[in-house]
Amino acid sequence: MELNILTICYLIGSITFILGLKMLSNPATARKGNLIAAAGMAIAIAGTIFLYKDEDGNGLHNYAFIFGGLAIGTLVGFLAAKKVKMTAMPEMVSLFNGMGGACAGLISLIEFGRISNELGSGKSFHGTLLIIFLGLIIGSVSFAGSMVAWGKLNGKVKDFSFPGQQILNTIMLFIMVCIAGYLVLNITPANSYLFYIILAGALFYGIMFVLPIGGADMPVVISLLNSFTGVAAACGGFLYNNKVMLTGGILVGAAGTLLTILMCKAMNRSLLNVLIGSFGGGNKADASQQSASGGTYKEISISDSAMVMAYANRVAIVPGYGLAVAQAQHICHELEKLLDEKGVEVIYAIHPVAGRMPGHMNVLLAEADVSYDKLLEMEDANDLFKTTDVVLILGANDVVNPAAKNDPASPIYGMPILEVELAKNVIVNKRSMKPGYAGIENALFFQPKTSMLFGDAKGVLQQLVSEIKSL
Amino acid sequence: MEYILNFINNSQQIIYIVILMIFLGIEVIGRVPSVLHTPLMSGANAIHGVVIIGAIIVMGKAADTNYTAIGLGFLAVVLGTLNVVGGFVVTDRMLEMFKKKK
Numbered sequence: 111m112e113l114n115i116l117t118i119c120y121l122i123g124s125i126t127f128i129l130g131l132k133m134l135s136n137p138a139t140a141r142k143g144n145l146i147a148a149a150g151m152a153i154a155i156a157g158t159i160f161l162y163k164d165e166d167g168n169g170l171h172n173y174a175f176i177f178g179g180l181a182i183g184t185l186v187g188f189l190a191a192k193k194v195k196m197t198a199m200p201e202m203v204s205l206f207n208g209m210g211g212a213c214a215g216l217i218s219l220i221e222f223g224r225i226s227n228e229l230g231s232g233k234s235f236h237g238t239l240l241i242i243f244l245g246l247i248i249g250s251v252s253f254a255g256s257m258v259a260w261g262k263l264n265g266k267v268k269d270f271s272f273p274g275q276q277i278l279n280t281i282m283l284f285i286m287v288c289i290a291g292y293l294v295l296n297i298t299p300a301n302s303y304l305f306y307i308i309l310a311g312a313l314f315y316g317i318m319f320v321l322p323i324g325g326a327d328m329p330v331v332i333s334l335l336n337s338f339t340g341v342a343a344a345c346g347g348f349l350y351n352n353k354v355m356l357t358g359g360i361l362v363g364a365a366g367t368l369l370t371i372l373m374c375k376a377m378n379r380s381l382l383n384v385l386i387g388s389f390g391g392g393n394k395a396d397a398s399q400q401s402a403s404g405g406t407y408k409e410i411s412i413s414d415s416a417m418v419m420a421y422a423n424r425v426a427i428v429p430g431y432g433l434a435v436a437q438a439q440h441i442c443h444e445l446e447k448l449l450d451e452k453g454v455e456v457i458y459a460i461h462p463v464a465g466r467m468p469g470h471m472n473v474l475l476a477e478a479d480v481s482y483d484k485l486l487e488m489e490d491a492n493d494l495f496k497t498t499d500v501v502l503i504l505g506a507n508d509v510v511n512p513a514a515k516n517d518p519a520s521p522i523y524g525m526p527i528l529e530v531e532l533a534k535n536v537i538v539n540k541r542s543m544k545p546g547y548a549g550i551e552n553a554l555f556f557q558p559k560t561s562m563l564f565g566d567a568k569g570v571l572q573q574l575v576s577e578i579k580s581l
Numbered sequence: 582m583e584y585i586l587n588f589i590n591n592s593q594q595i596i597y598i599v600i601l602m603i604f605l606g607i608e609v610i611g612r613v614p615s616v617l618h619t620p621l622m623s624g625a626n627a628i629h630g631v632v633i634i635g636a637i638i639v640m641g642k643a644a645d646t647n648y649t650a651i652g653l654g655f656l657a658v659v660l661g662t663l664n665v666v667g668g669f670v671v672t673d674r675m676l677e678m679f680k681k682k683k
Binding site for chain 1: 584588592595598599602603604605606607609610611612613614615616617618619620621622623624625626627628629630631632633634635636637638639640641642643645647649650651653654655656657658659660661662663664665666667668669670671672673674675676677678
């Protein structure tokens with residue numbers, strides 16, 4: 111009876127995961143979808159705790175530890191997720207993803223410990239071992255990789271690559287798989303120490319896998335590691351013949367892989383190119399050459415900027431990471447309203463990968479109550495730039511870099527960009543002339559119609575607002 | 582060889598589920614707008630937190646005297662819960678900002 115109820119709990123869990131993912135891919139239903147999946151997860155977890163029986167009909171014990179762990183995890187997870195700043199969201203997702211990977215790895219570790227006690231009893235463990243190794247390797251790679259991605263996004267870890275790194279990585283993975291394959295077929299108590307070598311190897315591989323990939327590509331990498339963790343969770347499903355883990359894990363594995371590819375497409379690059387390209391790593395030489403030929407740029411004062419914008423017909427605002435860092439979304443909305451009152455049409459041109467994650471800018475501006483229909487996607491915005499008087503770039507750089515269109519040597523060549531140079535005037539707000547996240551110089555800043563407005567986005571916008579008010 | 586064939590036969594149910602889930606996973610998010618990439622990634626991240634169930638089972642099965650298993654299992658439960666709770670809450674916070682305000 112109890113097991114039947116548990117089966118129903120798991121069934122509900124699986125269905126809510128599928129429904130949740132489906133609803134998450136539509137803006138109107140996304141939030142509800144997330145809550146539905148969360149509810150299904152709660153049912154599946156509660157069912158497992160109270161109704162689970164193993165093959166011999168024994169229930170679970172160690173309840174104190176289970177509830178203790180759940181309480182600690184819930185408290186810490188909830189607080190961390192509530193307190194994290196909007197700008198640090200991608201790091202947080204990466205961190206949580208790493209936790210999931212580590213969890214899958216630990217399960218494999220414990221199950222292996224259990225099996226190694228029964229070695230020599232004549233039972234065959236080939237299938238179980240295969241799953242354990244899969245879970246261990248994938249989970250550990252996902253954990254180590256996510257930690258590096260997390261470190262990179264918050265600036266603690268720098269890009270690091272050396273010649274032949276890809277080859278070394280591939281060899282390392284190959285050796286790990288070989289040892290694992292050997293152990294699956296010929297495990298004895300004497301060679302079971304090799305298991306821990308695989309564990310260490312997988313952790314090391316995870317680090318080396320993410321290290322050379324440039325910081326700007328981290329969302330793609332996190333999405334990929336996300337699908338890895340999904341597969342690692344599915345391995346647990348195999349191990350315990352648990353359908354909800356299996357469906358949930360595989361679902362995320364498949365959806366995550368597709369999502370990764372879609373994200374690459376949004377940047378007009380292939381996944382292979384992201385993984386091997388080591389963006390910003392080997393291209394530093396080009397960057398310095400470009401800056402040498404950069405030429406001069408001109409600055410513009412706050413009052414001049416205010417004047418041009420107040421008397422324009424259409425102003426396009428291009429937000430970027432700088433806006434997010436300065437937390438200037440509210441004052442930006444104020445500027446937009448002010449210009450609107452003066453009869454200036456204001457639009458926001460949103461590049462799909464502006465900021466540190468796709469959709470970053472939409473989230474940020476939505477927080478400041480900017481209305482949906484003012485946010486234009488790249489293609490629509492590009493059509494309007496020709497008839498736009500002023501483009502105000504707030505802390506964006508690589509997404510408006512013309513090198514992506516006309517410099518085949520540039521590492522971002524081929525990425526679709528916002529073609530702001532079509533507008534009559536371009537005002538660029540940046541804190542300094544330092545290059546953007548991709549580490550490359552931006553020729554846009556040196557064009558005659560471009561003026562630089564240096565300063566923190568929030569401060570500059572505040573001054574602009576008061577200046578326009580007094581006009 | 583016979584072992585492999587037996588294995589496939591014995592786990593055919595699971596193999597069917599895996600194959601169908603792969604297609605379903607791809608189908609379900611096929612037309613997601615780029616605005617939703619990050620929340621979707623975050624939501625999927627929370628869903629693979631289902632691995633917590635494995636952690637609970639492994640913890641609940643550990644013998645009272647097997648301190649290594651209890652210690653590691655406890656850690657697994659904590660990390661898994663972090664993944665689930667943190668994942669869903671972060672996703673909700675992201676999506677909260679998408680709500681339409683008239």
